[in-house]
Amino acid sequence: xxxxxxxxxxxxxxxxxxxxxxxxxxxxxxxxxxxxxxxxxxxxxxxxxxxxxxxxxxxxxxxxxxxxxxxxxxxxxxxxxxxxxxxxxxxxxxxxxxxxxxxxxxxxxxxxxxxxxxxxxxxxxxxxxxxxxxxxxxxxxxxxxxxxxxxxxxxxxxxxxxxxxxxxxxx
Amino acid sequence: xxxxxxxxxxxxxxxxxxxxxxxxxxxxxxxxxxxxxxxxxxxxxxxxxxxxxxxxxxxxxxxxxxxxxxxxxxxxxxxxxxxxxxxxxxxxxxxxxxxxxxxxxxxxxxxxxxxxxxxxxxxxxxxxxxxxxxxxxxxxxxxxxxxxxxxxxxxxxxxxxxxxxxxxxxxxxxxxxxxxxxxxxxxxxxxxxxxxxxxxxxxxxxxxxxxxxxxxxxxxxxxxxxxxxxxxxxxxxxxxxxxxxxxxxxxxxxxxxxxxxxxxxxxxxxxxxxxxxxxxxxxxxxxxxxxxxxxxxxxxxxxxxxxxxxxxxxxxxxxxxxxxxxxxxxxxxxxxxx
Numbered sequence: 024x025x026x027x028x029x030x031x032x033x034x035x036x037x038x039x040x041x042x043x044x045x046x047x048x049x050x051x052x053x054x055x056x057x058x059x060x061x062x063x064x065x066x067x068x069x070x071x072x073x074x075x076x077x078x079x080x081x082x083x084x085x086x087x088x089x090x091x092x093x094x095x096x097x098x099x100x101x102x103x104x105x106x107x108x109x110x111x112x113x114x115x116x117x118x119x120x121x122x123x124x125x126x127x128x129x130x131x132x133x134x135x136x137x138x139x140x141x142x143x144x145x146x147x148x149x150x151x152x153x154x155x156x157x158x159x160x161x162x163x164x165x166x167x168x169x170x171x172x173x174x175x176x177x178x179x180x181x182x183x184x185x186x187x188x189x190x191x192x193x194x
Numbered sequence: 195x196x197x198x199x200x201x202x203x204x205x206x207x208x209x210x211x212x213x214x215x216x217x218x219x220x221x222x223x224x225x226x227x228x229x230x231x232x233x234x235x236x237x238x239x240x241x242x243x244x245x246x247x248x249x250x251x252x253x254x255x256x257x258x259x260x261x262x263x264x265x266x267x268x269x270x271x272x273x274x275x276x277x278x279x280x281x282x283x284x285x286x287x288x289x290x291x292x293x294x295x296x297x298x299x300x301x302x303x304x305x306x307x308x309x310x311x312x313x314x315x316x317x318x319x320x321x322x323x324x325x326x327x328x329x330x331x332x333x334x335x336x337x338x339x340x341x342x343x344x345x346x347x348x349x350x351x352x353x354x355x356x357x358x359x360x361x362x363x364x365x366x367x368x369x370x371x372x373x374x375x376x377x378x379x380x381x382x383x384x385x386x387x388x389x390x391x392x393x394x395x396x397x398x399x400x401x402x403x404x405x406x407x408x409x410x411x412x413x414x415x416x417x418x419x420x421x422x423x424x425x426x427x428x429x430x431x432x433x434x435x436x437x438x439x440x441x442x443x444x445x446x447x448x449x450x451x452x453x454x455x456x457x458x459x460x461x462x463x464x465x466x467x468x469x470x471x472x473x474x475x476x477x478x479x480x481x482x483x484x485x486x487x488x489x490x491x492x493x494x495x496x497x498x499x500x501x502x503x504x505x506x507x508x509x510x511x512x513x514x515x516x517x518x519x520x521x522x523x524x525x526x527x528x529x530x531x532x
Contacts, residue, residue, distance in 0.1 A: 039197055040197050040198060040199040040200070041199075043200065059197070060197075060198055060199060060200035060242065061195060061197060061198060061232070063229070082233065083230050083233065083234075084226060084230060084296075084297060087294065087296060090296055096270075096299045097295060097296050097299060098296050098299050098300050099226075099296045099297065099300065102225055102226050102229045102230060102297075102300065103225065103229075103300065104200070104222070104225060104229065104242075106200050106244075107222070107225070107244055107246055150295075150296065153295070153296075153299075154295070157295075159274070162527070164527040164528055164529075165527045167430070167527070168430055168526055168527040169295050169527075170295075171294055171295075171429075171430035171431040172293070172294020172295055172296045172297065172431055173294075
């Protein structure tokens, strides 16, 4: 039975917070955008800058699909507010290749078939780039531990570790 | 999600002033827990005050021989700091056993202390939870409580505090430096977090208008004989079912001083001075470790799914003390427990 039209329509009276202009350096390019305070860096990249290589998986910091580098450090872009990163340098999967040459990690992931569906891959590769920059992992055990923030539901882990080892040796 | 406004704090005084003028505002630093809670509608601040840019990022020796850690030092930077790795390896290991490297890169030292429980019902806004909505009831007591507390619980709440870092800080007897409208004060880590009692909505004794500025470590770091053992449902990137921080000062095989703290079992890092006293002057062996474990777990109570934690904690305490006494701390990458 359809509801009668007597119910009062509720109108929002609270003022919606204003959007904020920010500047980010994304993959070497200066970007200016205007975002709501609650816009995550992930949504800013995907929806405002059309950089859809960074994936939204869980959106709660539990899967690592959204991993990007901020000022050279790997972070979960889904739990980062874009406004808090004003002035920061962001590197996404789109920014890793140089002059048409794949990044050593991208090539290593191809060489080792380190993916199946590919949804986690951009996060895996950005995370691995952060891992190599940190310089703390040497052994497969250490790689596994320090890559545990990137879940691969296809279970390509042995190939991912092999790919990262190859890229580490060549970097 | 409730829409919120955003403002940066210029310095600590500005942060205190801003929070005082808006009771529905919250500080944000790393954001790893708060943004998640906002997405789930568990938290609904109308304004976020960004303290992540405050100049609280140094790790410095104190005149007392300890170390002062700025509240905005990221967890990774703290764990990898040479002074922490060398003098307080228990803290470094505990930090590195929590979360993932991405989250540790984001999370701040101060924020780690005030992260909220990961009790399933606290996160599920369709169920009663006294911590989220005081007076609504506790769904965990008769619910799926595998991850919940066995010590210091109340009829109102059986949530645990999820931090690994705080377990090591408790064992090391750290002090929390805070600032507020009335000035600055220090809180012993043991007194920082609260037991749930009838007010589980209050996790800590930090006042809403106060800000954590630093954590201070005393000189004794137990760098020779320590171990942090974390037992969880998967080998990495999971919260503790039970974790143990053990630190010993040995004279030969005689225990001169001992520290013991548990994570994953209570609303705060769980310590007992009696359990540590019983170890002092004893030979470092299994019977002494068992006595300490029994005292530390005195009064432990399971709620069904988490009954296993009592026996698990006893064995984990004994194993961690043995690792500490041997000088072979649990490795974070080699998952074999020896």
